Amino acid sequence: MDPITLILIIALIAIGGLAVGIGVHFVPVGGAPAAMAQATGIGTGTTMLAASSGFLGLISAGLVTAEIVSGKISYPGFAEAVANGTIFTMDKITDPTILQAIAIIVVAGIVGAMLMMVILCVMPNILYIFGLGVPLASAKVKKDPITGDVQYTYVTKGTEGHGTPTVAVISSLIGGLLGGAGGALIYLALLGGQLSIATAAFGAVGIFFVNSVLASYNITGTIEGFHDPKFKRWPRAFIACLVASFVLGIWAAGIVFLGA
Amino acid sequence: MEELAVSLGTLALMGACATIAGAAEDLESDFGSQSNANSQVQLAPQVGYLHRVYNKAICGEPVAYGLLSATGAAVAFALATAFAVNIVIALALGAAVAALMYGVYATTAYMGRLTGQKRFGQPIYIDVLLTTTPPIIAHAFIATMGIATFSYLLNVIIGQPFPFPILALLWGIMTGGMGSAVGDVHYGAERQYQYKPFGMGLPAAQSGKIVQKGEVGLRNSIDIAGFCVKHGGPLTGLGLGLTVFVDLWRHIIFIEFVNGWGAMIAGLLVIVVWVIGNRFLEVWARKAYGPFKKEEAT
Secondary structure (H helix, E strand, O other): OOHHHHHHHHHHHHHHHHHHHHHHHHOOEOHHHHHOOOEOOEOOOHHHHHHHHHHHHHHHHHHHHHHHHHOOOOOOOHHHHHHOOOOOOHHHHOOHHHHHHHHHHHHHHHHHHHHHHHHHHHHHHHHHHHHHOOOOEEOOOOEOOOOOOEOHHHOOOOOEEEOOOHHHHHHHHHHHHHHHHHHHHHHHHHHHOOOOHHHHHHHHHHHHHHHHHHHHHHHOOOEOOOOOHHHHHHHHHHHHHHHHHHHHHHHHHHHHHHHO | OHHHHHHHHHHHHHHHHHHHHHHHHHHHHHHOOOOOOHHHHHHHHHHOOOOEOOOOOOOOHHHHHHHHHHHHHHHHHHHHHHOOOOHHHHHHHHHHHHHHHHHHHHHHHHHHHHHOOHHHOOOOOHHHHHHHHHHHHHHHHHHHHHHHHHHHHHHHHHOOOOOHHHHHHHHHHHHHHHHHHOHHHHHHHHHOOOOOOOOOOOOHHHOOOOOOEOOOOEOEHHHHHHHHOOOHHHHHHHHHHHHHHHHHHHHHHHOOHHHHHHHHHHHHHHHHHHHHHHHHHHHHHHHHHOOOOOOOOO
């Protein structure tokens, strides 16, 4: 096995895991208080929210990879490189066609994750507005940094905001972008190491969960997005996720090395 | 052209399956009080509000549905490959096995969670257990059948390469995520606290003080699902159906343009449309409902 391949697998898993970990901090998570219209964000847990969006990204990335391998969209050389495990060698990785194929797979992951995220933000907003009769408001900032709308006058008594206002939706999209890209990179790294599609998918799910759980510990409950004061905690998650993903990357590279 | 027609037809069926599965998932979680804010049902006896609500939330909806869907799909996969059972029958049998397993999970979770509340005087009602567990199993069956079916179609006809039990696991987690994000708000904020005026969030001081009386007699979980079926359930189904449909629709239609990049651009445009729609909704709600207090002079 080419040492460059092993190094690239470790690097891609570390970068992918890191992207997932940081991406989770952008997702507006309200947990149980949000489900009672007591806090801003989406009414589910951090890990599962990030995972839900990342998995649609993973499914989209897997589908686009299959389309390239089957030849439906044409990136010559990619299918052979994946099949014989040479995709992460120096001459392949500098080949523009292979790089374009990798780019489209990562973008497919991003688009899938962002799409899931926007639906997860907007559908509850419809429920908040028509089912509960509350406007969308955040109590963490006085004005929405993107639209400039005053927030605190729309927060109902005794609550810390409700729904997902525009700034939180945009923040969630950045989270989807990072999560989707991370998931797709990890999947590609494992697939490039000649693991089967099922193993690569499962490995990507596992590494995704490790990083999103680590980030959840850092967030402790709820966060509204990049405008939330809690967002300043991200450097701790940066270190933790980088170390964890690096270790997982070494394990993955070890499995690839032993299997080759 | 024929391939495209088959793909789009399959996609329509998948969207329908997802819509039904999403709605059933949300209602099942309302029956079992697994919806957020399930902590309130657990908290209620501690603040003196004894209740007859079924309470089985020992884990979040996404994890529970990942387990449920993966079990159903794996049993179906095993039956179809090892015993050559027709896939439709295999999916039905797989979903039945998973739903029954889920019944065991629900029963033990209900007993376990409520025995822990003996010190607050919360009784375990055997009639609640006997009348609410069957609807939980029934809804779990519908949800599993839906998720496993569209995962199978995604794998076999659309050509997503992950084995379909893995797809069912992923979609199960995503279904739980959708139900937890969308439908739970109707359950947690509206149904459990129906005495609060329409148009406000729940003040933090009111936590745990859930409604105990129903339209007739004491409120039970079947009353709760009967209310959530009007808004929370359908909206969850719509959300999941749209997720499945829109993501694959843009892929199937536009993947052949610009060597695959057409699907990505279409996806980004769809996202922009959603964000703009959300903004219109936000502005409308602000005008219609607020503001609730005067702006401070700055």
